[in-house]
Amino acid sequence: MTRLLFQALNAPVLILLTAVGIAIQTSLFAIWPLNYFQPDIVLIVVIWCALRRNFVEGGILTLIAAHLAELHSAVPRGTFGVSYMLVYLLVRGSSRMLVIPDLSSFVIVTLFSSLLMKISTATTLHLLAPDIQVLRNSLFLLFPGAAVAGLLSIWGYQWLEKFDNFTYKNRRSEESLEQDLNLDSEGF
């Protein structure tokens, strides 16, 4: 019962943690020159959802996380939704073709996703409002942003792994829980 409860709490707590992460990101990296090295907490969560959640749950969490990011930005509504969803679908799709087994692979995925995310956001904005000058700044911060995201992801994924273990959300716990429930239903 406790395990079921913990599992049910996984998604809401993950959303809360993302909100707290965004709050820390926006205030801790607000001062100059740290603002040039702002990591993307939401991107890490989105990649985690793409690789460690089922399609529906991961997609919904991605949309919620993108909305949280939009709440803390002046970006036009929906822009992050498009970008993060693109990252989510591409990472999920690539995980079907490529083997992404361990932390180092996750970090590489994060690095590429960060670049993709920036380019995707810049392209979306350019398509929506061709007059705005988004490309210069995006290109300037393309690689520092990716490097910081990759660096933070080393710890980020470890914490998320621990969080999933604690809430019995990892694959092994889920299988074990399913077995237990089957045994219960069969009277053992």
Added chain:
Amino acid sequence: MIKYLKQYRFYIILFLFLLIPIIAIDTATRSPRNYWPHDRAIISLTAPIQSVISWGLDLLVSGFQNYVFLLHTRQDNLLLTDENRKLLNTIAGLRETEQENMRLRKLLNFQEQFTLESVVARVIARDVSTEFRAIRINRGESSGIQKNMPVVTNEGIVGKVLRTTANSADVVTVMDLLSAVDAIDERSRARGVIEGYTDDTCLFRYVLRTDDIQVGDILISGGVGGIFPKGIPVALVSKVNRKPFGISQDVEVKPIVDFSKLEEVMVVTKAEHVPLPQEPTVRKATSAKLTEKGETPTESKGTAPPASTPSGKPAPVHAQ
């Protein structure tokens, strides 16, 4: 029907995932939008965290500025270490208070110059994205702040309020990519629109090629749009590229406000209209008319002196 839904479940969900963000996009007008109740709940959770971190950082920075950087001085005065330590702690606090006092005093002077009613707020966070340059302040609806109110400092315009909650507000700065502020060259009166460009540069667009714009010119708010009071400094011209043909010229400007050191801002809740000073000839004619009627001519009561600029020159007040 259910069979088909089950069969194409994946594609339906995929379609929905792509459709939802596209529906959400509302950049066509980018009208200021309010928070939904669940958004407010999230902001009420994150805003205190941002305030606490911002406060902690301030303490850390002031600690470094007032204590760690003075370590060498302390070594030179070993005899007075104990006494000094106590004094330094006190001075650190006082210095921070003094600096804050000076900043607030400047804000107050600025407020008096422009006859503005305003609320002073502290910057607690910046935009989650590096492409956009919004800031969050620690005052909201409970302090009388509403959408579209102008936000300024003693230096000049910061931006305007985008959204509000009870205790916080998001301010979209003049540096933001989608920000547009109507502005006038203070010297030549050339009119254009200041738009965000990079982290420290804006563009002064739609300025006619024939307009006289020079590096170092101060751009002040034009007053069109009804958001920013007229005459407040916005930016300094940093680069002019006048092409030999075409309609407009390329002008890069640097905001007057130093956004990297922005700590306190002033949200203008009410800006009084400043009456135009009468021209001397008009004033003479009016006084002659009044003398004919047997009345004593009086000076027109201006609610504020003409706006001064960072260069110290009084900004001329022109009809909008």
